[in-house]
Amino acid sequence: MPKLYSNTSSEEVSQLKPKKETIAFLLNYSKALRVIDCDPLKFETILN
Secondary structure, eight states: OHHHHHTOOHHHHHTOOOOHHHHHHHHHHHHHEEEEEETTEEEEEEOO
16 A cells, blocks of 8 residues: 555646636635434535
8 A cells, every 4th residue: 555655746736726716716615514423323515
């Protein structure tokens, strides 16, 4: 397993340029996501 993740060079990582729409979607999703922890259960709700 470690071999799969160690082959990524810093050059490949710097080439990642997501679209502004993707960033906005992820930020809005994370703002709307609420996790309620009631041992031993976790409830995930989206407030949109």
